[in-house]
Amino acid sequence: MMERLVLHEYAASGNCYKIRLTAALLGLKIERREYDILKGETRTPEFLANVNANGRIPTLQIGDRFLPESNAACFYLAEGSALIPDDRFDRADMLRWMCFEQYSHEPYVATMRFWVAFIADRLSEEQKAQIPMRRAQAEAALKVMDGHLAGRRFFVADRLTLADIALYAYTHVAEEGDLTLAPYANIRAWLDRVAATPGYVGIGA
């Protein structure tokens, strides 16, 4: 029996969606508390003192304990389930793709979406100057994913794991960030496979 779960989130964030999708696939009930990151609601003294000293959502509340970082929260929820492989190498390889997502994918694919679809009218000159680099790095990450998916149904262990959930969250809305998935047939087929999983919920749910 899991303790009460409360997701402190900004619902449109792919990082928050990862946790909701994981919970949905596991049949776990999760309460939601929304913060407007555009209004600085995760940088208030109360948030920093009580939810996450790093000033970021998502943070998963488990009873009276707080767990920041999307991939750590997904891992917590999924332990002992089929979303984490039993094999030692596969389990580490799942974490490898989750690390790849946070380091080589999210700062580019997610940031392009945030800048283009959420704050386009407020971009600083410094941010505008970074767009070509962010786009190039986003395309490099998508190319690595597409290459890995050649001949594979999922990222690790031939079945849906947290690696797929972590990478799905921002990839499936990448085109909102003025990127195109057209060159990546393996990614597009994989997105369809993830969305066809029993229990799947969309980012807007």
Next chain:
Amino acid sequence: MMERLVLHEYAASGNCYKIRLTAALLGLKIERREYDILKGETRTPEFLANVNANGRIPTLQIGDRFLPESNAACFYLAEGSALIPDDRFDRADMLRWMCFEQYSHEPYVATMRFWVAFIADRLSEEQKAQIPMRRAQAEAALKVMDGHLAGRRFFVADRLTLADIALYAYTHVAEEGDLTLAPYANIRAWLDRVAATPGYVGIGA
């Protein structure tokens, strides 16, 4: 009995050092193969095809399989050892700090070191313009760490775990990147504690 372990690395990288430190603390023998990232040796067709399609070190070779991403490699090596907590929340909380390191710490603390100590004479104008932002973000990450360590000996579960190893790697050489640890007494005491662990090896070993 662990399969043959080969670390594909650039020895001065803190990300590579994390894996060597983990192996040393576990008493595991690890072979090392050096690549000069300054000469593009991790972007050759051979490296991309055989070691890591993402063109990055470290990659841990386990028998004939390859595992990129420093934190995933540490997790592989440490499974079943005291470096990973038994408690479910603590284990996820360990991953939380490892995610924090890769997302909120390494791009700033490690990049400052790389720019200042390794390629200072070759910095682009775009990189130079980013230094104030990188410095501010590095200081913000150190502040979060110092605050968390108030009253704690280690990051999670009151003992040395992979969270400490991941954060130690670049923090203990942060001053090479023109940052100062002087304001962070809790971090400095924690660095000493990590270095005093039986089996510890330094980044230059």
